[in-house]
Amino acid sequence: MLLLTAALLLQAHAPDSLTLQQALMQARIGRGTIAAAAARVAQARAAFRVAGTVPNPTVSYSHSESAPRFHFLVDQSFDWLLRRGRDRQAARFGIGSAQADSSLTTAEQDREVRVAYYTARAALVAESLGIAQAAVSDSVARISSLRLRAGDISLLEAEQARADAARSRQNLSSFRESAQVAASDLGRAVGLDPAAPPLPVDQLDTDLDHFSIETVPLERVPAVRAAIADSSSAAALVRSARIGAIPLPTLQSGVEWEDPTEPNAGALALFGVSIPLPLWNHGAGSAAEAEARAGEAAARVREARLTTAQQVEATRIHLVESGVRARFARDSLLPAARALRQRALHAYQAGETGILPVLDALRSEREAALAGVQDLLAFQTALADWRTLTAYSR
Numbered sequence: 001m002l003l004l005t006a007a008l009l010l011q012a013h014a015p016d017s018l019t020l021q022q023a024l025m026q027a028r029i030g031r032g033t034i035a036a037a038a039a040r041v042a043q044a045r046a047a048f049r050v051a052g053t054v055p056n057p058t059v060s061y062s063h064s065e066s067a068p069r070f071h072f073l074v075d076q077s078f079d080w081l082l083r084r085g086r087d088r089q090a091a092r093f094g095i096g097s098a099q100a101d102s103s104l105t106t107a108e109q110d111r112e113v114r115v116a117y118y119t120a121r122a123a124l125v126a127e128s129l130g131i132a133q134a135a136v137s138d139s140v141a142r143i144s145s146l147r148l149r150a151g152d153i154s155l156l157e158a159e160q161a162r163a164d165a166a167r168s169r170q171n172l173s174s175f176r177e178s179a180q181v182a183a184s185d186l187g188r189a190v191g192l193d194p195a196a197p198p199l200p201v202d203q204l205d206t207d208l209d210h211f212s213i214e215t216v217p218l219e220r221v222p223a224v225r226a227a228i229a230d231s232s233s234a235a236a237l238v239r240s241a242r243i244g245a246i247p248l249p250t251l252q253s254g255v256e257w258e259d260p261t262e263p264n265a266g267a268l269a270l271f272g273v274s275i276p277l278p279l280w281n282h283g284a285g286s287a288a289e290a291e292a293r294a295g296e297a298a299a300r301v302r303e304a305r306l307t308t309a310q311q312v313e314a315t316r317i318h319l320v321e322s323g324v325r326a327r328f329a330r331d332s333l334l335p336a337a338r339a340l341r342q343r344a345l346h347a348y349q350a351g352e353t354g355i356l357p358v359l360d361a362l363r364s365e366r367e368a369a370l371a372g373v374q375d376l377l378a379f380q381t382a383l384a385d386w387r388t389l390t391a392y393s394r
Contacts, residue, residue, distance in 0.1 A: 016196075017198065017199045017200075017201045018117075018198035018199065019201060019202055020113075020117050020200070020202045020206070023113050023117050023186070023189075023190045023198070023200070024110055024114075026190045026191060026192065027109060027110075027113045027189060027190045027191055028106075028109075029191065030190060030191020030192060031190075031191040033105055033106075033109050034102075034105070034106060034109065036105075037101065040098050040101065040102065041095070041098045044091070044095045044097070044099075045095055047091050047094055048088065048091035048094070050091070051084075051087040051088045051090070051091035052087075052091075054080065057075060058074070058075040059072075059073070059074050059075075060072075060073045060074075060075070067258075067260055067261055068258055068259040069257075069258045069259075070256065071255075071256050072254050072255050072256075073252060073270065074252070074253050074254055075250055075252050076250065076252075077248075077250040078248045078251070079244070079247075079250075079276075081248060082243045082244065082246055082248065083243060086237070086239045086243065087236075087237075089236040090233040090234075090236035090237045090240065091233075093229045093230070093232040093233035093236060094229070094233050096225070096229035096232075097225075097229035097230050100223075103225075104226065107388045108388065110384075110388065111384045111385065111387070111388040112189055114380065114387070115381055116185050116186045116188075116189035116190075117189075118202075118204065118376075118377055118380035118384075119182045119185070119186070119377060120179070120182040120183050120186040120197070120200050121200040121202065121203075121204055122182075122204060122373050122374070122376065122377040123175070123178045123179035123183070124179050124182075124183075124199075125204060125373050126175050126178065126179070126370060126373050127175040127176055127178075127179040129366075129370065129373070130168070130171055130175035130176075133168050133171070133172075133362065133365070133366055133369075134165070134168040134169050134171075134172050136345070136362065137161075137164050137165040137168040137169075137362060138165050138168075139345075140161050140165070140345065140348070140355075140358055141158075141162045141165040143161075143349055144158040144161035144355060145158060145161075152351055153354070153355070157354060157355040158355075160355050160356075164359050183199075184197055186198065204373065204376040204380065205326065205330060205376055206380075207383060208323060208326055208327060208330070208376070208379060209327070211319070211323065211383060213316060213319070213320070213386075214390055216312045216389055216390055218305055218308050218309060221308050221312075221389060223304055224301070224304045224305055224308050226304075227297070227301045227303075227304035227305075228304075230297050230300065231294070231298050231300065233297075234290070234293050234294035234296075234297040234298075235294050235297075235298075237290050237294070238287065238290040238291050238294045240290075241283065241286045241287040241289075241290040241291075242283075242287050242290075244283060244286070245283030245284070245286075247275050247276045247277070249274060249275040250273070250274045250275070251271075251272075251273055252272040252273070252274065253270060253271050254269075255267045255269055255270065256270060308389075311389065312389055315382065315385045315386050315389060316386070318378075318385065319382040319383060319385075319386050322375065322378045322379040322382045323382075325379075326372075326376045326378070326379040329368070329371060329372035330376070333368045333372060334368055334372050337364050337367075337368035337369070338365060340361050340364060340365070341358075341361040341362060341364070341365040344357045344358045344361035344362075345358055
């Protein structure tokens with residue numbers, strides 16, 4: 001009865017039911033996390049356009065009482081020529097970093113949805129198990145009452161059965177509370193009203209029998225990709241700072257007119273060049289600062305690789321071992337506990353045993369069932385972690 005009730009709950013599709021794939025799609029539509037990540041990529045693309053922008057010339061007009069009275073000048077600097085290519089290269093790596101961050105944000109949101117989905121599913125299964133266990137405990141209490149009236153057992157034994165039934169109803173309230181809280185968290189995770197959450201319908205052992213362990217290339221994991229892009233951008237800025245120390249001229253051209261001393265002269269053309277003189281500042285400080293940032297970024301790449309490699313290995317171990325425990329709980333522990341409870345209940349109903357073996361069997365089945373649910377949830381959590389590392393690294 002206990003496992004049959006759980007199976008019926010797993011197969012039931014309410015009008016507002018939601019599969020995992022639907023939950024992932026709904027979260028991408030209903031939440032603002034992905035839109036914010038896309039905005040950061042757009043900001044990085046805009047920064048690339050800014051890095052390649054040629055500065056506008058400066059136009060000035062003036063009037064003076066001295067001759068010539070009118071002046072029109074245009075200044076165009078060329079100090080950007082040497083830096084433009086490096087600055088654009090750094091900004092291009094900035095786009096790559098933003099895209100890697102966007103992939104990481106998407107992966108983390110998918111993981112959050114997966115964990116919230118299966119947590120809500122596990123809470124529903126636990127609630128269904130609590131309902132079934134409460135029904136079995138009530139049945140045991142009724143049997144004990146009949147045997148008490150028949151004089152087969154003592155009042156103490158009947159009271160023990162009633163106490164176990166009361167504890168089962170008390171546990172059911174906790175299961176119901178956990179299921180409602182987990183459902184509201186699922187509603188928030190997918191971007192729906194937490195007060196009217198959807199019903200998760202995928203089974204807890206989904207993919208348990210056919211998941212695969214793939215090789216994860218570290219350089220394509222979003223966290224490492226972002227670190228590499230940041231380091232490459234910092235290296236490009238070092239080259240830009242070094243070459244930016246070379247002084248380039250600013251060209252000036254224009255006209256002057258209305259000179260009373262020479263009434264027939266007309267407008268006079270002007271052309272000049274100005275160049276910065278590196279007496280006090282040679283740009284060494286800016287280059288040293290850029291080199292320090294590049295060194296820090298390169299060190300972060302090494303750290304990101306080490307951290308990601310450890311995460312991959314730890315997640316692989318969690319996935320494999322949690323899968324072993326979940327399959328053993330589903331295929332061995334739960335059926336054995338159910339069979340033991342059935343034999344104990346039949347023996348008690350036939351008057352072949354006392355209440356204590358029945359209560360022990362009920363307690364063992366309750367513990368095995370809840371531990372099995374937690375093992376399945378641990379497997380789904382490990383699988384969500386693994387897919388976070390692999391889904392966006394191909």
